[in-house]
Each structure stands twice: as C-alpha cells, then as structure tokens.
Amino acid sequence: MGKKAVMAGTGVVMLLFLVVHMLGNLKIFFGPENFNAYAAWLRTIGEPVLHESWYLWIQRTGLLACVVLHGVAAYQLSRRDLAARPAKYVHKQSRASYATRTMRWGGVIVGLFIVWHILDLTTLTVNPRGQAGHPYENVVADFRVWWVDVVYIVAILALGLHIRHGFWSAAQTLGAVNKRRDRALKTTATVLAAVLTAGFLVVPVAVMSGLVD
Amino acid sequence: MNLTLRIWRQHSPEDKGAMVTYRVEDISPDMSFLEMLDVLNEELILSGEEPVAFDHDCREGICGACGVVINGQAHGPERTTACQLHMRSFKDGDTIDVEPWRAAAFPVVRDLVVDRSAFDRVIQAGGYVSVPTGSAPEAHATAVPKESADYAFEHAECIGCGACVAACPNGSAMLFTSAKINHLNVLPQGAPERETRVLNMVAAMDGQGFGGCTNTGECATACPKGIPLPSIAAMNREYLRALRKR
Numbered sequence: 001m002g003k004k005a006v007m008a009g010t011g012v013v014m015l016l017f018l019v020v021h022m023l024g025n026l027k028i029f030f031g032p033e034n035f036n037a038y039a040a041w042l043r044t045i046g047e048p049v050l051h052e053s054w055y056l057w058i059q060r061t062g063l064l065a066c067v068v069l070h071g072v073a074a075y076q077l078s079r080r081d082l083a084a085r086p087a088k089y090v091h092k093q094s095r096a097s098y099a100t101r102t103m104r105w106g107g108v109i110v111g112l113f114i115v116w117h118i119l120d121l122t123t124l125t126v127n128p129r130g131q132a133g134h135p136y137e138n139v140v141a142d143f144r145v146w147w148v149d150v151v152y153i154v155a156i157l158a159l160g161l162h163i164r165h166g167f168w169s170a171a172q173t174l175g176a177v178n179k180r181r182d183r184a185l186k187t188t189a190t191v192l193a194a195v196l197t198a199g200f201l202v203v204p205v206a207v208m209s210g211l212v213d
Numbered sequence: 214m215n216l217t218l219r220i221w222r223q224h225s226p227e228d229k230g231a232m233v234t235y236r237v238e239d240i241s242p243d244m245s246f247l248e249m250l251d252v253l254n255e256e257l258i259l260s261g262e263e264p265v266a267f268d269h270d271c272r273e274g275i276c277g278a279c280g281v282v283i284n285g286q287a288h289g290p291e292r293t294t295a296c297q298l299h300m301r302s303f304k305d306g307d308t309i310d311v312e313p314w315r316a317a318a319f320p321v322v323r324d325l326v327v328d329r330s331a332f333d334r335v336i337q338a339g340g341y342v343s344v345p346t347g348s349a350p351e352a353h354a355t356a357v358p359k360e361s362a363d364y365a366f367e368h369a370e371c372i373g374c375g376a377c378v379a380a381c382p383n384g385s386a387m388l389f390t391s392a393k394i395n396h397l398n399v400l401p402q403g404a405p406e407r408e409t410r411v412l413n414m415v416a417a418m419d420g421q422g423f424g425g426c427t428n429t430g431e432c433a434t435a436c437p438k439g440i441p442l443p444s445i446a447a448m449n450r451e452y453l454r455a456l457r458k459r
C-alpha cells in the first residue's frame with residue numbers, strides 16, 4: 001500500500017506540473033515575442049538567489065524522479081495484481097470504464113511520449129527546425145508535419161484518459177474520498193481531464209489551421 | 214424452465230478442470246439458484262455421476278458460505294448472495310455459466326468450492342477487540358455516537374463471502390479488509406488497537422497473495438451487502454494515519 005501512495009503522490013505532483021505547463025503553452029496565442037520571452041523567463045526563476053537555469057534543473061530532477069518512481073511502482077504493482085488473478089473466467093464480463101482499463105498501456109504511451117517530447121522540444125534533437133531560444137518557431141515547425149501532429153494528439157488523448165481515472169484514484173488512495181465527496185471528486189477528475197486535454201490540443205490544432213504561424 | 218448449464222468441474226486442486234455442459238428441466242422460477250443446483254445434483258446422483266460440489270450453509274444470505282460466479286458476475290445478476298438469487302432472474306432456455314471464485318489467494322478445492330481461509334488469516338491479524346472477560350459490561354458504560362454506530366453497522370454487514378475478491382480484476386481483498394477495519398476502528402471498543410489493527414490486517418492481506426486496488430469498482434458492484442467503494446478510501450486514510458502515528 002506504500003507503493004500505491006507513491007503512485008498517487010507522484011501522480012499529483014506531475015498533474016500540478018501539467019496544469020502550469022498547459023497554461024504556459026497557451027501563451028503561444030500571444031505571438032512569438034511573448035512566448036519566447038516567457039520561455040526565457042523560465043530560466044531566470046529564482047534569481048538572484050539561484051543561478052541562471054538552476055530552478056529549471058531542480059524542477060527537471062524532481063519531475064524525472066516522479067516519472068521513474070511512478071513507472072516503477074506501476075510496474076511492480078501490476079505484476080503483483082496479475083499474479084493475484086492467474087486464472088481468467090471463461091465467461092468474461094468487464095464493466096470497468098475505458099479509462100480504467102487503459103491505465104497500464106495508456107501510462108506506457110504517455111511515458112514513451114515524454115521521451116519523444118524531450119528529444120523534440122527540450123534537446124531539439126528530433127525537431128524539424130531545432131533552433132535554441134526560439135521555442136515558438138520550433139513548435140510551429142513541429143505541427144506543420146502531419147505525423148508529429150498525430151503523435152501529439154494520440155499522446156494528449158491518452159493523457160486525458162489517464163488523468164480521468166488517475167486523479168480520482170489518487171484521491172481514493174490518499175484517503176480523500178468519502179461518501180459525501182465522492183461525486184464532487186469524480187466530477188473534478190472529469191473536468192480536470194477535459195480542460196487539460198483541450199488546453200494541450202488547441203496548440204497543434206491552431207498551427208494546423210493556420211491560426212498560429 | 215428448461216436450462217443449459219455449463220459448470221466448472223475440477224476433481225482436486227491439482228486437476229486441470231474444465232467446463233461441463235448439463236441440462237436441467239422443469240425448474241421453478243421460485244427456486245433459488247442453489248436449489249436449482251440441488252435438482253441437478255439429485256439427477257447426477259441417480260445416474261451414478263459425481264454431484265457438483267458447492268459451498269453453502271445458511272441459505273438465507275447471512276453466512277457468506279455460498280458464492281459462485283454466474284455468467285461472469287459474482288453471485289449472479291442480482292445484488293444478493295447465490296442462495297438468495299432466484300431462478301426468475303433467468304429466462305427459459307438460457308445457457309448459464311457457473312464458475313468458482315478466481316483468485317490466487319482462493320485456490321479451488323473441488324468444482325465450485327474454493328479455500329477462503331486467507332480471509333480468516335486477515336481477520337486473525339486484527340479483526341477483533343480486546344476486552345476483559347468476566348461479567349457482561351453495563352450496556353450504557355460506553356457511549357457510542359449514533360453516527361459511529363451506524364457506520365460500524367454498515368461495515369459489520371460484510372459476511373466475508375469473497376465476492377469482492379472474485380469480481381476484482383486484481384484479486385484484491387481491499388473491500389473486505391476495509392469493511393472489517395472500518396467496523397471496529399470507528400467504535401470506542403476498537404480504539405486501543407486502532408493503529409495496530411489496520412497495519413497488521415493490511416500486512417496480512419498483502420501476505421496472503423491478494424492483489425492491490427486499482428479503483429476499478431467491481432468489488433462494490435458485486436458486494437451483496439452493499440459495502441461502498443469509499444470504504445477503501447477510509448481504510449487508506451486509517452492506514453496513512455497509523456503510519457504517521459507509529
């Protein structure tokens with residue numbers, strides 16, 4: 001049960017990051033100067049106490065630890081869960097929701113996406129433009145390629161489903177659910193998942209439709 | 214009613230087992246599911262075959278002994294025990310699949326009978342209160358708030374049937390264990406062992422080979438006594454509280 005708490009805790013931290021990340025992305029609608037200046041500002045957080053980019057590296061370390069812990073706990077718990085139910089029923093009947101049933105593979109898809117995403121827009125290794133300091137132009141170059149759009153859209157939808165079940169699941173694991181709050185927490189999970197999905201999706205859609213270029 | 218039954222037959226724990234098809238005729242819709250199995254077994258005995266082994270005791274929905282998976286659902290289509298499930302829930306001509314509880318912690322003993330003593334070991338780890346023996350205590354000596362009494366009673370309704378484990382895709386016993394813990398932890402009588410109870414019972418649960426909860430909710434849907442899913446959150450809350458206090 002300790003491992004479940006680790007999953008829930010790291011999940012919530014990543015979720016907080018995602019909310020901020022999504023809001024930051026939306027600055028793309030204010031044009032290149034604004035967006036690029038925001039990205040430059042991110043490197044100055046904590047100054048003058050911290051040196052340039054130190055905050056960013058602290059955050060990256062923390063998030064990496066979260067992703068690794070979350071993934072390792074998921075793997076270990078999944079192995080135990082599968083071992084606890086070795087024989088399947090001949091007469092199958094699954095009533096679990098799609099979001100619930102896709103947590104494992106959905107999580108793997110999101111994990112693989114995170115690797116791709118970092119190679120794309122952080123290290124710029126696989127970005128079609130890849131000019132450091134010009135994130136706006138790099139993002140636009142990305143979403144002009146149809147299969148990059150497909151990769152991002154699939155990952156964002158998978159993330160939405162993962163959060164839909166994950167948020168409420170974390171609340172349950174951390175003991176925040178009771179009979180009175182159950183409905184409200186489920187609604188929060190749905191709204192949060194929908195807002196994050198929509199907020200992330202508008203960026204590739206805006207580039208594809210020519211709204212952002 | 215005339216029905217086709219496909220029932221899991223397995224001679225011994227080592228036997229591989231398989232679904233075997235039987236036909237039963239003239240079943241009354243007022244019979245319980247177990248009475249329907251009795252009819253089948255009488256016919257099997259008359260024709261010199263081995264009757265189907267299944268667990269049962271009270272046949273009034275309170276002991277938790279009965280329990281089979283009917284058409285993929287623990288205790289069948291109604292929210293009740295197999296002994297209280299009536300044949301009117303089925304249609305003439307139906308084919309009904311009957312399987313034992315499936316979980317690593319509940320090995321099949323024979324046919325539809327599984328060994329549920331893993332539950333007993335979870336109970337032994339903390340599902341009790343320590344009281345001085347002797348003359349019965351004065352009933353009003355320990356005041357219990359009405360809200361706590363109701364909450365305890367709601368969880369005391371768990372009959373330990375194991376449907377929650379059978380329904381869970383992870384063979385998790387968290388609904389059962391949460392019912393037992395919440396029942397005692399909310400009462401003043403259970404207070405002295407509040408922390409050790411949850412820590413020890415959860416450790417015993419994990420030790421018996423049950424899986425973990427992924428909040429799928431199949432358990433609460435299957436539970437004949439309506440133990441709700443938030444009860445697991447309440448157990449998690451008790452567990453995290455006990456860890457902090459230790």
Ligand code: HEM
Pocket residue numbers: 004007008009010011012014015018067070071074075078103104106107108110111112162163165166167169170171173426427428
């Ligand atoms: C490395 C990639 C990932 C894998 C393999 C993965 C896998 C999983 C699995 C198997 C669960 C258990 C869900 C359940 O059945 O209850 C889970 C839960 C969760 N995930 Fe992920 N996930 C990944 C990435 C993420 C990311 C990026 C986030 C951040 C948004 C996230 C947030 C959550 C949350 C909040 C939970 C709920 C924790 C709980 O069950 O208590 N996951 N994940």
Ligand code: SF4
Pocket residue numbers: 370371372373374375376377378388389392432435436437438439440
């Ligand atoms: S919680 Fe419900 S399903 Fe599980 S053992 Fe108790 S009564 Fe049966």
Ligand code: FES
Pocket residue numbers: 268269270271272273274275276277278279280294295296297
């Ligand atoms: S036989 Fe007792 S509950 Fe069904």
